[in-house]
Amino acid sequence: MRTSLFRAALARGDGPALGTWVKIPAPEVVELVALAGFDVAVIDLEHSPMSLESASTLIATALHTGVSAIVRVPGLDPGLVQRVLDAGAEGVMVPHVDTVEQARSAAAAVRFPPLGERGVGSTSRAGAWGAQPLAEYLRFGQEEAMLIAQIESAAGVRNAEEIAAVDGVDALLVGTVDLAVSEGRTPGDPAVAELVAAVVDSARAAGVPVGNAGAATAEAAQTAVDAGFTFTMLSNDATMLGTAARAAVAAGRSARPRQETR
Numbered sequence: 226m227r228t229s230l231f232r233a234a235l236a237r238g239d240g241p242a243l244g245t246w247v248k249i250p251a252p253e254v255v256e257l258v259a260l261a262g263f264d265v266a267v268i269d270l271e272h273s274p275m276s277l278e279s280a281s282t283l284i285a286t287a288l289h290t291g292v293s294a295i296v297r298v299p300g301l302d303p304g305l306v307q308r309v310l311d312a313g314a315e316g317v318m319v320p321h322v323d324t325v326e327q328a329r330s331a332a333a334a335v336r337f338p339p340l341g342e343r344g345v346g347s348t349s350r351a352g353a354w355g356a357q358p359l360a361e362y363l364r365f366g367q368e369e370a371m372l373i374a375q376i377e378s379a380a381g382v383r384n385a386e387e388i389a390a391v392d393g394v395d396a397l398l399v400g401t402v403d404l405a406v407s408e409g410r411t412p413g414d415p416a417v418a419e420l421v422a423a424v425v426d427s428a429r430a431a432g433v434p435v436g437n438a439g440a441a442t443a444e445a446a447q448t449a450v451d452a453g454f455t456f457t458m459l460s461n462d463a464t465m466l467g468t469a470a471r472a473a474v475a476a477g478r479s480a481r482p483r484q485e486t487r
Contacts, residue, residue, distance in 0.1 A: 226361060229315050229369040231293035234264035234456075235396075235434050241450055242434075244295075245441070246461035248272065250279035252286040254462045259290035266292050267458065270309075271299040271320055281312040285350065288313055295371065301327065303334035303342065310335065311349035316371030318398060323380040325387045332393025335372045337363055340393060371395040373436075376424050377403035385424045389431035396434040396456070399424050425453040441465055 234242035244265035247254055250273075258266045266287055268280050280296060287294035296309040297318040306317050319331045333341040343366065348355040352362040372393055376385050377400035389397055399421050405412045408420075421437070428435035434455040439445035441460035449457040460468075 227365050227369065229293065229371060230291070231265045231295065231315055231371060232369065232395075234293070241446065241454060242436075242456035243446075244436075244456060244458045245465070246272075246297075246438075246458060247283060248275065248461055248463050249466075250275045250283065252282055255283050255286040255292065255294075256290050258462070259287065259292035263292055263459075265315075265456075266294055267318060268294060268296045268314070269461070270305075271297050277305070277308060277312075280309060281350075284309070284313045288350075295373065301331055301334065303330075306331075306334040307343055307346070310343070310366065310370060311346040311351045313350040315369070316373065316395070318373040318375060320375045320400065321377050321381070321403075322374035322388055323378050324384055325391060328374055328388040328391040328394050331372055331374060332391055335366075335370055336393050337366050340367060373398050375400050378407045379404070379420065382420045382423050382427075386427035386430050389428050389433045394433065396436065397424060397428045398436045398438070398458075399454075401437060422452070429453065441468075 231242065242264045244267055245258060245263055246269045247258065247266045248269050255266055268283050270280060284294045293315045295316045295318055296314045297320065298305050298309065301319055309317060317335060322328050322331060334343060335341060337343050337345065347359050347362040373396045374388055374394050375398045376382060385397065388394060401412050401417065401421055404420055405414060405417045408417065410417050425435050436456035436458065437449050437454045438458035439449055446457055
């Protein structure tokens with residue numbers, strides 16, 4: 226029986242589950258994320274030009290390297306949700322979930338009947354290309370596949386507890402930057418912090434995990450834990466590569482010829 230690696234990471238209780246965004250369509254990136262010890266790689270189809278075919282390759286790499294693959298879709302498109310789940314993703318993240326109705330529609334796209342409306346495609350990777358019993362393919366889709374709803378507006382904050390309580394919604398993620406911009410504020414504004422805290426409280430009340438996104442630093446991770454988040458996204462592949470590259474160049478530029486001594 227296949228189980229969700231991300232669900233297992235959330236259940237550990239020894240600290241936050243750790244993820245990062247994957248924007249570069251190269252399987253080597255997912256290998257590196259897995260080797261680094263991340264719990265989840267969120268393949269980002271919202272804020273990257275990545276194709277569905279590339280995402281499928283990254284999902285396959287995740288399955289073979291032992292890291293959970295969640296796909297952030299660009300919007301609620303039931304056809305796309307079905308395709309990424311059948312490609313083997315452990316779940317989907319849906320941005321800009323503002324209402325209970327949108328949350329219910331997202332849940333319907335993820336779950337099979339009678340819980341939802343997802344079509345059956347057991348001859349896909351999710352069904353081991355037809356080698357897996359149909360009952361197991363269906364069980365994973367109903368019980369293990371995860372739906373993460375992103376809260377990114379004041380309306381979403383107001384409805385967060387009801388969204389989290391929708392049957393089939395497994396977690397929330399606060400999009401702090403989008404939330405701030407939607408309110409005409411900066412992410413560090415105390416008013417935005419209050420909205421973020423309200424989402425954490427709503428998730429707790431509904432009994433679902435809640436996550437955020439931040440920098441790849443110990444300080445950012447500790448801040449997330451202190452705020453009540455149960456999982457946190459540490460930067461993204463492109464930013465981490467760029468940061469390491471700039472640090473390497475800075476280190477190299479600091480070298481100077483040594484003065485000869487006679």
